[in-house]
Amino acid sequence: MSTMIDYCAIADPSIWADERGLLALLDDMRRNAPVAWVEPPGFRPFWAISRHADIMELERQSDRFLNGPRAVLQSIDQEEAVRAFTGGSDQLLRTLIHMDNPDHRIFRAMTQEWFQPRSLGKLQQRITELAKRTVDRMAQSKYCDFVADVAVWYPLQVIMMILGAPESDEPLLLKLTQELFGPQDPDMQRQEADAPDMGTVQQFFAYFSAMTDARRANPRDDVATVIANATIDGRPIGHLEAMSYYIIIATAGHDTTSSATSGGLLALMRNPWQLARLRDDPALIPSAVDEMFRWTTPVKHFMRTATEDYTLRGQNIRKGDALMLLYHAANRDEEVFEAPNEFRVDRSPNRHIAFGYGPHLCLGQYLAKMEMRALFTELVPRLEHVELDGYPAWVQSSFVSGLKRLPIRYVLTDG
Incomplete structure (x- = not known):
């Protein structure tokens, strides 16, 4: 193993809510210990991988570095709670992020067509109209918490549209999503004494x-109908797999986009000359959206497990070792990005890996970009002035996280 370097803070949810502390830690790891063996108290040890090139190298080899059984970082207590709840399984859910081939390839194909640009084109007008309504609602006031009042609702409404779920269920799905992704955050966690995650x-x-019962009885033209009626070799997919499929679409499908949206606006506020560039040249909005995803990297990490011995930057990874792929660190890699700690709406090329890389490249990346392009296309030309009206705050989570509060005051013109 490598020389012990104390980077155990990477497993502490609170560091992910400390903007400066997190970036300082990730920069130090990337420069001084890009393949670091860490043994955080209360966690099984793992390798922390922070260089862009190394993460891409590992992601390309999905047969050597598996998603299962440890897809995301959990404490030993969390792992034991999952096994007790499931009767011995290491996985509370079995989504695409937990699967390896051949299952991953088969299950991904079930909905892949739905999330391709050609299919999403039929949603463009509805998303554009939703973006305009969202900004129109903002214009009714001069103050808001951009996270709680805008950023969480807009992408959620798109996902509800795709699932064919009623608008009245939006508060429930938002609450459950925040509980799922923020179990260590006091503002997000489920208020339940025993087994809140479960x-x-x-x-x-x-x-x-x-x-599922409703879509089997009355199929519609929506993703929920695809999942409810999906089969493999003529048989319905398993209940756990079906429920997990819904959950990953209903949660990651909007939470990641809301994090990039709110974090993107904060970056524009902190770099007003970049906001001015967007106002002057709206054609830069697509590249600005990519920069927002690089800048925020809503999915902070995934875990992988080595199936054989492997050497990376001189470090001997053993069969069975776990690896934490730190996408947030990789997206600030100075070997890949010029001035990586500068927010540039015209950054090109922008080889960020906020959506992952390789076989597990995010299924919803085109939808996420479409949503954000529509929103900022509507918002930027009307945003005469915007500034903080308090302190921003981030979710305490090492997995999927972003801003949880962004109080702002602003002036919007009529649309």
């Missing part, structure tokens, strides 16, 4: 079980 999952399962 309570959230059980509530999700009940909701989507009812949706």
Whole structure:
């Protein structure tokens, strides 16, 4: 193993809510210990991988570095709670991020066509109209918490549209998503004494079980119908896999976009000359959206497990070792990005890996970019002035996280 370097803070959820502390830690790891063996108290040890090139190298080899059984970082207590709840399984859910081939390839193909640009084109007008309504609502006031009042609702409404879920269920799905991704954050976690994560999952399962029954009885032109009626070799997919499929679309499908949206606006506020460039040249909005994803990297990490011995930057990774792929660190890699700690709306090329890389490249990346392009196309030309009206705050989570508060005051022109 490598010389012990104390980078254990990477497993502490609170560091992910400390903007400056996190970036300082990731910069130090990337420069001084890009392949670091860490043994955080309360966690099984793992390798922390922070260089862009190294993460891409590992992601290309999905047969050597598996998603299962440790897809995301959890404490030993969390792992034991999952096994107790599931009767011995290491996985509370079995989504695409937990699967390896051949299952990953088969399950991904079920909905892949739905999330391709050609299919998403039919949603463009509805998303554009939703973006305009969102900004129109903002214009009714001069103050808001951009996260709580705007950023969480807009992409959620798009996902509800794709699932064919009623608008009245939006508050429930938002609450469950925040509980699922923020179990260590006091503002997000489920207020339940015993097994809060499991309570959230059980509530999700009940909701989507009812949706499955409804779509089997009355199919529609939506993603929920695809999942409800999916088969493999002529047989319906398993209940766990179906419920997990709904959950990953309903949660990651909007939470990541809301994080990039709110973090992107904060970056524009901190770099007003970049906002001015967008106003002067709206053609830069697509590249600005990519820069927002690089800058915020809503999915902070995934875990992989080595199936054989492997050498990376001189470090001997053993069969069975776990690796934490730090996408947030890789997206500030000075070997790949010129001035990586500068926010540039015209950054080109922009080889960020906020959506992952290789076989597990995010299924919803085109939808996320479409949503954000529509929103900022509507917002930027009307935004005469914007400034902080308090302090921003971030979610305490090492997995999927971003801003949880962004109080602003602003002046918007009429649309």
